Amino acid sequence: MLAVGFIGTSMIAHEFAKALSMLNAYKVKAVYSRTLFKAESFGKAYGADLFFDDLEQMMASPELDVIYIASPNSLHFEQAMLAIANKKHVIVEKPAFSNVKEWDAAHAAADEHGVKLFEAARHLHDPNFQIIKDEIAKLDSIDNAILYYGKYSSRYDQVLAGEEPNIFSTKFSGGALMDLGVYTLYAALAWFGEPDSAEYVARKIQTGVDGSGTILFHYPYFDVTMHISKNYNLHAPSEIHSGKKTLILDELTGTTSIEREDSGTRMTVDLAVEPAEHLMLDEARAFQQEIENPSDKYEEWRRLSRQVAYWSEKIRKQAGIHFAADE
Ligand SMILES: NC(=O)c1ccc[n+]([C@@H]2O[C@H](COP(=O)([O-])OP(=O)(O)OC[C@H]3O[C@@H](n4cnc5c(N)ncnc54)[C@H](OP(=O)(O)O)[C@@H]3O)[C@@H](O)[C@H]2O)c1
Known part of the structure; x- marks a missing residue:
């Protein structure tokens, strides 16, 4: 079971949490929101039991394997870098980053820390x-x-x-x-x-x-x-x-x-x-398979993402x- 921490509590985060709940491979474990109450009311419906209004605290949690980022686009980079520095795999909503400079820095950091960084371009996995x-x-x-x-x-x-x-x-x-x-x-x-x-x-x-x-x-x-x-x-x-x-x-x-x-x-x-x-x-399943049984698909996806x-x-x-x- 991959334990997932969520950033973002809007409609798309709900949809991803629903998709994860349909698979027997992930657990919606933690939620970060700028408002603790929102983190709780979002997460409890999916069985989460860790709630944060401090992002660094959530990232440092040893109980999490994956961070899902569904925040406004310009925040993805800093949040992904923080997750990667804490050795978490990252699933970041499309568009992953604002520009190529961010894309290159985030992927270099992911390689350095031995974690996977996925762009959630859902149609690619259909x-x-x-x-x-x-x-x-x-x-x-x-x-x-x-x-x-x-x-x-x-x-x-x-x-x-x-x-x-x-x-x-x-x-x-x-x-x-x-x-x-x-x-x-x-x-x-x-x-x-x-x-x-x-x-x-x-x-x-x-x-x-x-x-x-x-x-x-x-x-x-x-x-x-x-x-x-x-x-x-x-x-x-x-x-x-x-x-x-x-x-x-x-x-x-x-x-x-x-x-x-x-x-x-x-x-x-x-x-x-x-x-x-x-x-x-499809994308949730594909990311899980790539984390647990790495294949050459990851390089193919990220070549396309870049x-x-x-x-x-x-x-x-x-x-x-x-x-x-x-x-
Ligand atoms: N795959 C898809 O089909 C799909 C569909 C829609 C969106 N997306 C992607 O998902 C991401 C989020 O899109 P969205 O429309 O949901 O964005 P949004 O509603 O503007 O914000 C998403 C979340 O980020 C937090 N947030 C909002 N404004 C913020 C601010 N000024 N500073 C810090 N945090 C803020 C909020 O969470 P809290 O209030 O809980 O902190 C909010 O729930 C984007 O990258 C978008 O492209 C993907």
Whole structure:
């Protein structure tokens, strides 16, 4: 049993705690919150029995094996470094870090202390993500791809009311690229490899971050266009085009349908497998296996994670979006 300490008590931390509780491999053991009462009311529902409002105390606890970080993006680095220094494995929510400098320092520290550092990019561990990758590899050529990921954020209402919620703040390394764009970058980099060049047409909002935008990855013989948004909804399926053949994905994360359409034969086949009963189960299982029985997957995941950090920082800065964490 891996004993886990939680940082963050919001919706996503609840979802991860639920996923862990569905596996017989983890124990939700401790919770840190800026408010002790919140730590207790969050943790008791999952059987936790250690509660902290002092982060250093939680990190020093010898009873913990893993720290799960679900705090605002700009806090991930310092919190991960503290966990690593205390020899804890770390599962950090996407986007793991604000920039490549942080990414490199955190991974160097993890190696030095002999612990694993995972970025919780949940779709990467969904079997359908690999099925899509395998189907792309079977295509004779790739002519074009369009990936969509956009969801109106309830916190955008606060922006419209003149506030600056964390997810839309440069202080907390927020914005559409960091929040949802990373999913599309993961997909593009895993499925098509690194591009020759990239650009980002960002639509900035009054807080200085991108509310939406279009990312273009240029490869020698095709382009991948990624539309992302946090201030309007995108419902269009994502598509990968190869002459008469098209792969059509109903969703970029939580994919439930992967249609292969061949206009030459007028055939459509659905290749998707049934998704796990909880969206975070696959990643939780994958991290546990990698901690207990290390394989070469870890290096593969972190190569991809660093590429995502590299390209997101590059196109973000190109689009004139700068974070406090970059200083
Ligand atoms: N994998 C997914 O599907 C998914 C979905 C949503 C979010 N995420 C990721 O999860 C992370 C958290 O996102 P979120 O939307 O939950 O963030 P959030 O609500 O802004 O903050 C998360 C937690 O951090 C603490 N916190 C908030 N503001 C803080 C501040 N100013 N200083 C210190 N601590 C603060 C709060 O815990 P306390 O009040 O208890 O201290 C809060 O519960 C992000 O990295 C995000 O990208 C992932």
